[in-house]
Amino acid sequence: MKQDDAGTGPCDTEPGGTDRVRSDSGSVEGAALRDRADAVLRELVGGEARLREDQWRAVEALVARHRRVLVVQRTGWGKSAVYFVATALLRARGAGPTVIVSPLLALMRNQVDAAARAGIRARTINSANVDDWDAVQAEVADGTVDVLLVSPERLNNPDFRDGVLPKLAATTGLLVVDEAHCVSDWGHDFRPDYRRLRTLLEELPAGVPVLATTATANARVSTDVAEQLDPTGDALVLRGALDRESLSLGVLRLPDPVERLAWLDTHLPELPGSGIVYTLTVAAAEEVTAFLRSRGHAVASYSGRTEDAERRVAEADLLANRVKALVATSALGMGFDKGDLGFVVHLGAPQSPIAYYQQIGRAGRAVERADVLLLPGREDEAIWRYFGSLGFPAREQVERTLAALEGAGRPLSTQALEPLVELRRNRLELMLKVLDVDGAVKRVRGGWITTGHPWVYDAERYARVAAAREHEQQSMRDYQADGTCRMEFLRRCLDDPGAAPCGRCDTCSGPRHDARVDPASRDAARAALGRPGVEVEARRMWPTGMAVTGVAFKGRIPDGEQAAAGRALGRSSDIGWGNRLRPILAPGAPDAPVPDAAFAAVVEVLAGWGWQRRPGGVVTIASHTRGTLIDSLGERLAEVGRLPWLGRVEYAPGAGGPAPRSNSAQRLRTVADAFVLPPDVAERVAALGAPVLLVDDRTDTGWTLTVAARLLRRAGAVQVLPLVLMMEG
Structure with missing residues (x-):
């Protein structure tokens, strides 16, 4: 975690007419609270750091006013500082532990380490530490844990949901929803498990503050998240400018995969520091890793197929600069915190400019300049079509699933449902999670059951979401075109009213990279891909x-x-x-x-x-x-x-x-x-x-x-x- 010095003022176009919180730092009580907050921040990051104005306003709203707050700020702005400072202040006042819903293991590991620097004891409950769950839950019950990080999937695990969650909701001092854009099905990375947060929010005692944070929410997503955060419309929304002054963006079109792989082999040593090479598929990540290793580059693969122990090693190697790059899928898309990351290269374009903005946000958080380069491929759109085919199933498939569950008279696992429903397992699981959130089915021990609650297929909404996805894909095509400032384009996609030419990208200041490749690299790439x-x-x-x-x-x-x-x-x-x-x-x-x-x-x-x-x-x-x-x-x-x-x-x-x-x-x-x-x-x-x-x-x-x-x-x-x-x- 890093507290950088670049201040950003909030924009005045806050969704839903949300208000500005009044700062009490001028009062004696407010000044004392501000002093204590800054002291905690210094323990977190060292030096003479001081909370920027919007950080302080968020902390004050949570600690002094017990508000519900949505913070939409660029990567590296210091959103985690808000909830760690607020946690320390609330715990000092006798509040219960902070519960952070966090989507990725890499993010959890970073935050546990960051909390420890300020004397905040943080523990996690996720799929990678099952053997520790009982001990962690006991520590929470004993009051020795300040921060509990849980993955969104835990929220609907039957044992956790029924046995742990009610007690946790009753004792929570602060609820934090990290990467809150995942709550919205308008967002580029919607996750149905996040919608379970609505239940948790409803079960919180009155007066428990809630913080939601994200770097990648446009106005529509912000409005959706804010309404879910507080249906009364009283959520405080703090949106800041989304420019990343250290990033130098560019697009380099090369004719085929051989040239792209050869370019990477030729130029990887020239890229500043260490970084990330993103691919669109697991197979491509493994393929690129094998090639670069065969050419003598120190790289590691990181994807959904990478075992947790191997992920930990890869993360540590990148943090310590023992590897030049991680070759990663979107499994590394959120939360990996390395302030001096010097470059992000994409071999293939993500289908959303908002997702792209988030991934490139890993770079340049504590360095003056970081290179960001997109190498699009002709196969990108075929991959987009495949992922697009995984949208919400048709009405008849949903009705068939509900009928199968109702007729079974007992819980059915996803595996047992497969012979009855013509859906691949990942789509079936996604659909069941959406139906669960909507109240039509419930996950119990042994599988899924129907609830008997009426459910309506919202075809109009699903069509609107699908149309939004198509719009995002067209925006990604437009991003690759010449003539528009790259950073300004991305900021406009995120509805940043301060979007303006950055003066750094290849459109504003000319290309930083050319298409030259070493002939030996080309021959090696051709042999590897052939x-x-x-x-x-x-x-x-x-x-x-x-x-x-x-x-x-x-x-x-x-x-x-x-x-x-x-x-x-x-x-x-x-x-x-x-x-x-x-x-x-x-x-x-x-x-x-x-x-x-x-x-x-x-x-x-x-x-x-x-x-x-x-x-x-x-x-x-x-x-x-x-x-x-x-x-x-x-x-x-x-x-x-x-x-x-x-x-x-x-x-x-x-x-x-x-x-x-x-x-x-x-x-x-x-x-x-x-x-x-x-x-x-x-x-x-x-x-x-x-x-x-x-x-x-x-x-x-x-x-x-x-x-x-x-x-x-x-x-x-x-x-x-x-x-x-x-x-x-």
Whole structure:
């Protein structure tokens, strides 16, 4: 945490007509409180620091007036100083502990350390310290904890919600909602678990102060959050100017992923200090990390797939400048506090300029200049479309879910609901959380139940939110265009009335970076991105609850019916082969023979497979949309490998068209009886006495390959080796 010296005055366009709090620092009592507040601040940050005016006004409103306050201020302004100072003053007056709802583990760890510097004892309850929960709760009950940080997901954990939350609400001295834009479904990072805060706010005793903070809320989001904070309209909203004087923003367009990766390899050593390289997908983060490490750069990967222990090491290494950069997804988007972070580079554009502003806000908090550079890619919009497809489900899917829960007569887990609802697990979980907040369902031990409360599908609101997302994407396209000050543009997206040309960005003062790359870097990047091959993990268990769909599969797949681990040429989210395969396999793309370049790469995958027994024949899977592509791939592989092409796994009579993309259980329901093995193919497989290479165009849930492999194994195949062009994800 840092208290910087750049003062910012609040703007006068506060949502909902919220008032200005009157400062009592001129009175004897007010002056004494101000002195104590500044003393706590000095313990936090050292030196002769003094609260800036809006920090003091927020502290005074919380401590002296027990108000509800929303602070919308730029990253690095010192929002955490407000709640730590207020906590110390309230605890000195005998108030209960401060409860901070905080979204990310990195943020929690930073804040625990910051609190300790001022003698404030802070503890956390989150998914990474389950073994400590009982001890932490006991310490809270004993009054030895000053600050308790909880993740929003804990608020609707049945045990925490029913057993801990009521006691906590009754004893809380100050409630803090960090990254409060997550409360609003108009915000770029809406999280349904945050909406559970409404219940917590309602259960707080009268007079308990509440503070909400964010750096990334436009006027509409601020209004929404303020209304949720205090429906009476009495919330104090303090908005400040959002300029970041240390940031030098730029956009550099490069023709393809090879050039972008080569540029990073060439110029990473020149970037100031240490920093963050953001990617849009987990696969890209891992891919970029592997490449940069192979080129001798000290970097670490940081994503939702990174284990907590590895995250801790990566955070510590960046803080200590032992690495040049973390290559991260938005998992590092909020709360990581390193004041001297010298650069942020984006390989790919986020779909919201507000999210972009937040991520670049990690840099330049305690240095005079930090470089911020966006390297957009042609694949960005495909990734935006994918994330856009994860919006709130259609009415019929919601109604089907509610009917399934009502008809069950018992709690159903998300896993048990999957066979009944055509939604992927992440969308199903998101929908259930929204329905929970709206009162239609409730999470209990064992899963979800309906409440019986009437619920109306607000199609108009969901459409407005979807339209707002489209507008944000267009704004991100506009940001990349030439002719507008980059910082001014971002500030206008956040409804900052003081937005003006910054004089620092590449539009105002000319580009700081050019497109030059070292030829050796280009060659290395081309080789890395052209390197084919991804392992496809084999399914070992059938999904639970399939009996309700009429499919008899359950439990472990017998060893004699399983596929072996397979291979894919690339992932859909790769910046290498993923970019090249997506157009070939896109909906509506012509069905044509496999391109020579892709075929040559598949041969390279086979050459490096390392199987224990070489396949003795090739079988392809019938397709309604990609039959020519798949058969040409299988037949050419058979020819090159001097193997017999044994035929196809065919569709069963009456089997429908292509199955829609859905969750794992629904996909299995669709394909369980969709295929048959013609007798002549079965005879060839049985007589082969060697592994079979099973060829398809793509895999998503893996059930088509699993069902087809089961048919081949039951026909006598000694092993089935799946091979596809692209693996989704």
